Amino acid sequence: MSAERTGSLGVTRTEVVRLFTEDEPLRLASGRALGPVDVAYETYGTLNADASNAVLVCHALTGDAHAAGFHEGDKRPGWWDTLIGPGKPLDTDRFFVICSNLLGGCQGTTGPSSPRPDTGEPYGLDFPLVLMEDFVNVHRALARHLGVGKLLAAIGGSMGGMQVLDWSLRYPEELANAIIVAASSRLTAQNIAFSAVARRAIVDDPDFRDGRYAAEGTSPDVGLAIARMMAHITYMSEDALDEKFGRTYQQQVRKPGFGIDFAVESYLDHQGQAFLARFDALSYLYLTRSMDYFDPFAETPPRVRPDPVKYLVLSFDSDWRFDTEHSRRIVRHLERGRLPVTFRELSSPWGHDSFLLDNDDYHATVRAYLDRALEVGL
Amino acid sequence: MNDFSAHPSARNGRPARDLRVDLGLVAAQIPASSRVLDLGCGTGTLLSYLMAERDCTGTGVEIDPQKVVRAIRRGVPVIELDLDRQLDQFSDNSYDVCVLSRTLQTIQRPAHVLEHMGRIANLMVVSVPNFGWWGHRLRLLGGHMPMSKELPYSWYDTPNIRHTTLLDLEELFDQLGFVVERKYSYTLRGRRLHMQGHISNLLAGAAVYVLRPGR
Numbered sequence: 001m002s003a004e005r006t007g008s009l010g011v012t013r014t015e016v017v018r019l020f021t022e023d024e025p026l027r028l029a030s031g032r033a034l035g036p037v038d039v040a041y042e043t044y045g046t047l048n049a050d051a052s053n054a055v056l057v058c059h060a061l062t063g064d065a066h067a068a069g070f071h072e073g074d075k076r077p078g079w080w081d082t083l084i085g086p087g088k089p090l091d092t093d094r095f096f097v098i099c100s101n102l103l104g105g106c107q108g109t110t111g112p113s114s115p116r117p118d119t120g121e122p123y124g125l126d127f128p129l130v131l132m133e134d135f136v137n138v139h140r141a142l143a144r145h146l147g148v149g150k151l152l153a154a155i156g157g158s159m160g161g162m163q164v165l166d167w168s169l170r171y172p173e174e175l176a177n178a179i180i181v182a183a184s185s186r187l188t189a190q191n192i193a194f195s196a197v198a199r200r201a202i203v204d205d206p207d208f209r210d211g212r213y214a215a216e217g218t219s220p221d222v223g224l225a226i227a228r229m230m231a232h233i234t235y236m237s238e239d240a241l242d243e244k245f246g247r248t249y250q251q252q253v254r255k256p257g258f259g260i261d262f263a264v265e266s267y268l269d270h271q272g273q274a275f276l277a278r279f280d281a282l283s284y285l286y287l288t289r290s291m292d293y294f295d296p297f298a299e300t301p302p303r304v305r306p307d308p309v310k311y312l313v314l315s316f317d318s319d320w321r322f323d324t325e326h327s328r329r330i331v332r333h334l335e336r337g338r339l340p341v342t343f344r345e346l347s348s349p350w351g352h353d354s355f356l357l358d359n360d361d362y363h364a365t366v367r368a369y370l371d372r373a374l375e376v377g378l
Numbered sequence: 379m380n381d382f383s384a385h386p387s388a389r390n391g392r393p394a395r396d397l398r399v400d401l402g403l404v405a406a407q408i409p410a411s412s413r414v415l416d417l418g419c420g421t422g423t424l425l426s427y428l429m430a431e432r433d434c435t436g437t438g439v440e441i442d443p444q445k446v447v448r449a450i451r452r453g454v455p456v457i458e459l460d461l462d463r464q465l466d467q468f469s470d471n472s473y474d475v476c477v478l479s480r481t482l483q484t485i486q487r488p489a490h491v492l493e494h495m496g497r498i499a500n501l502m503v504v505s506v507p508n509f510g511w512w513g514h515r516l517r518l519l520g521g522h523m524p525m526s527k528e529l530p531y532s533w534y535d536t537p538n539i540r541h542t543t544l545l546d547l548e549e550l551f552d553q554l555g556f557v558v559e560r561k562y563s564y565t566l567r568g569r570r571l572h573m574q575g576h577i578s579n580l581l582a583g584a585a586v587y588v589l590r591p592g593r
Contacts, residue, residue: 310455328467331457336469338413340435340455344446361443368451376453 006087008077009044012069014101016040016108019141022117026103026138032128036117039142040065040108041100044084045092047147052378054148055090055370056139057099058156058163061231061287062279064107067099068092082358089367090155094374098146103138104130104287106280113214113280123282124211130286132166132294139163140174150378153370155179157355158322159287162294165330168309169300177373179312179366182319182355184326185333186295191321194234195288198227202281211282224281225272232271237318237351302337311341312369314355314362321352342369397427399568400505403586404479407503407560408434412474415498417461417491418481421445422454429454436473462486465494473499482506482547483538492554496591502556505586510543510579513566527566528583544579547587555592562586 018038020026025035042065047054057067057080068084070077084090084097101109104127112127143151154164154175161183168178184191202208205223209216233241245264260266311334315327324345334341346362348354354362397405401424408414411433416425419438426449428434438456440446449456459467462485476499482488483506495502507528508514514524523533524541531538542550544563551558563571563582571578578585 312450332467332469335437335467335472338435338472341437341457342450342455344443344458361447364447365450368447372451372453 007085008081009069009085009092011072012042012044012066012078013071014040014042014065014108017142017145019138019145026134026141028128029131029133030128034110034128037103037110037138038108038114039100039103039110039138041098041142042066042068042078043099043146044068044097045095047096051148051150052152053094053374054096054098054143054146054151056143056151056154056164057084057090057097058135058139058154058160059099059102060156060158060160061291062228062275062284063101063160064105064278065099065101065109066107068097079356082356083363083366089363089370091370095152095370096148098143098148100139100142102135102287104135104283104290106283107278109138111280112211112282112286122212122214124215125282126211127282127286129289131290132162132296133170135163135290136167136170139167140171143174149174151175152378153177153179153373155181155366156183157181158183158352159291162291162296166294166296166300168311169296169302172303172305172309175309176376176378177310177312177369179314179369180327180330181314182316182322182327182352183330184291184294184322185297185330186326187292188326192292194230195292198230199285199288201226201230202285205281208281213281219276220281221276224279224284225269225276227281227284228275228279229268229272232268234321235352237320237349239318240350240353243349297333302334302339304338308339310373311339312366313341313343314365315343315345316348316351316354316362317345318349319352319354397423399564400584400586401427401479403562403564404477404503404505405432407586407588408432408475408477410434412436412501413472414475414477415439415468415473416477416479417465417495418478418484419445419449419454419456422449422452422456424477424479425449425454426452461491465491465498468494468498470497471500475499475501475503477503477505479503479505480507483540483542485540488540488542489550489554492550492556496554496556496589496593500591502589502591503586504589505584506542506544506547507538507584508544508563508579508582509541510545511566511583512580513583515580526583544582544585545576551587551589556589557592558587559590560588 020035020037022035025033026037066078067080068078086093101107104111113122156164161180164178202223205220207218208220248263250263250266255261313327315324331343414436416438419440422438446458476495517524563578563585566583
C-alpha cells in the first residue's frame with residue numbers, strides 16, 4: 001500500500017438516532033421489551049445508488065462508534081483508524097462504512113446507565129440481560145434506517161467478530177460477506193473465568209451499591225479499574241509485555257515495597273485509570289456477560305443456501321485470549337455447513353490486540369478480500 | 379498441443395487447455411458441480427477455473443502467505459494450514475473430490491496426507507512428477523541429481539523433498555488400499571502415453587491418478 005494513496009478521514013462525528021421507542025420497543029432475545037433505544041453511530045464514505053457497498057464495523061467489548069478519523073480537537077484517531085480511511089483496506093472512497101456503539105454500552109447508545117422512561121433514574125441492574133443477537137438486531141435496525149437492506153460485508157474483531165458471526169448465521173440473506181477476526185464462537189472456561197473475576201471486582205466494590213451507584217452519587221472505580229487491568233493483561237502476549245517493559249523499574253530511584261515499582265505496574269495502573277474516564281461499570285458487566293452466553297452453533301447451525309454468506313476468518317498466532325483454536329472451531333463448523341470459508345492464522349507478536357494494529361500481511365489479506373467482495377457485489 | 383483437452387468432460391465452457399497442462403487434465407477428472415478440496419492450491423488457478431466454468435464449489439489449502447492472498451483476491455476460499463499436521467480440520471466425507479496437484483513431492487508425510495484425502499473425499503486426483511523418467515535416470519548415471527522441466531530446482535534449493543517414481547507411488551497407493559480408477563501419464567512435452575508399468579515409468583515426465591479410497 002502506497003503512502004500517497006492512504007489518508008485520514010479528517011474530522012468525523014458521532015450521530016445519535018432513536019431506533020426503538022416505548023411504543024415500538026426492541027424485542028429482546030429474552031422476551032423482554034426495551035424502549036426507547038437510542039443508538040450512537042458514525043458513517044464514513046458514501047452509500048452508492050443501489051446500496052451495495054455498505055460495510056458494518058462491529059466494535060469489541062470496550063469500543064465505541066468512533067472507529068476512524070478524528071473528533072474535533074482530539075489528538076488520537078478512532079479505534080480502527082489503521083484499517084478504515086481513504087485508500088486503506090476498508091477504503092472509504094469505495095465503501096460506505098457504518099459503526100455504532102453497542103446496545104448496553106455507555107458511549108451514546110442506550111445501556112444500563114441510561115435513564116428509565118418511567119422513573120428517569122438509571123436502569124442499573126434492572127436493565128435486561130442482552131445477548132449477541134440483540135446487538136445484531138439493533139445493527140440491522142440501524143442499517144435499515146440508513147437505507148441498507150443487505151450488507152456487502154460485516155467486519156469485527158474479538159467480540160465484534162462474534163456479532164458478525166451471529167448475524168451471518170441468523171440473517172444470511174442480509175449479508176454477503178462476514179469477516180471475523182480474533183474471535184470465538186464459544187468461550188472456554190478460562191475465558192469465562194477471567195470475566196468472572198473482572199465482574200466480581202466491580203460487584204464487590206463497596207461503591208457499586210447494587211448497581212445504583214449513579215443515583216447514590218458513587219462510582220465503583222476501584223473494581224472497574226482492576227477489571228480493566230486484568231483484562232488488559234489478557235489482550236497482550238507475554239512477549240509483547242516483555243518487549244515493552246521487561247523487568248525495568250518505573251523510577252531511577254527504586255521504591256521497594258507494595259506500591260508501583262515495576263514499569264509494567266505503572267502501565268497497568270494507567271490503563272485502569274484511563275478506562276474510568278470512558279467506561280461504565282454496569283456496561284462492563286452486561287457486555288462481558290453477553291460473551292459468556294454466546295454459543296451460536298448450538299442454536300443456529302449454518303443453513304445450506306444457494307447464495308451463502310462468504311467468510312474470512314482470521315486469528316493471530318500470539319493471541320491467547322482467543323487463540324487460533326477458537327478460530328479453527330469456527331472454521332470447522334462453517335466447513336461442516338459447506339459454507340465458503342477462507343482462514344488464515346497471521347503472525348504477529350502483539351497478542352489479542354493485534355487485530356487493532358498495523359500489520360502488512362493482515363491488512364493485505366483484508367484488502368484482497370474486500371476488493372474481491374466489491375467486485376462480486378451483493 | 380496435447381490431447382488432454384480432448385477428454386469429453388473438459389469440453390464444457392472454456393477449454394481446459396487454458397490451464398497448465400496437468401491442471402487441465404486434473405480439471406477434466408472432476409465431475410461438474412462437485413465440492414472440491416484442492417491441497418496445495420497455490421494461487422487458486424484450478425479452483426477458480428472449476429468454480430467459474432464447471433459449477434463447482436470448494437476450498438483450497440495453501441501455506442505460502444503470498445499465494446493465499448492472491449487466491450483470496452480471485453475469490454477462491456482458501457484455508458491456510460500445514461498439510462502435514464492439520465488436515466484433521468476437515469471432517470470425513472466433507473468433499474466430493476480431493477485434489478493433490480504437484481504437491482505430494484513437497485510434503486513431509488505423503489502417506490499421512492493421502493490417508494486424510496481418502497477420509498475427506500470419495501474421489502481423489504493426484505498429480506505428480508516422475509523421478510523415474512529416463513532423463514532423470516541419465517542425470518543420475520552421469521553423476522548428477524536429476525533436474526528437468528518437471529523438477530527444475532537445484533538439490534540444495536528445492537521445495538521437492540519426497541521424490542518418487544510412478545512404480546513406487548503405485549505401491550504406496552496399494553498399501554493404503556486405494557484403487558487406481560484411471561491413470562494418465564505423459565511426456566515432458568505433454569504427449570499422452572498409452573503404455574503402462576515399467577515403460578510408462580521410464581517415459582513419463584509426470585502422471586495424474588484418479589483414485590478411490592478402499593472403504
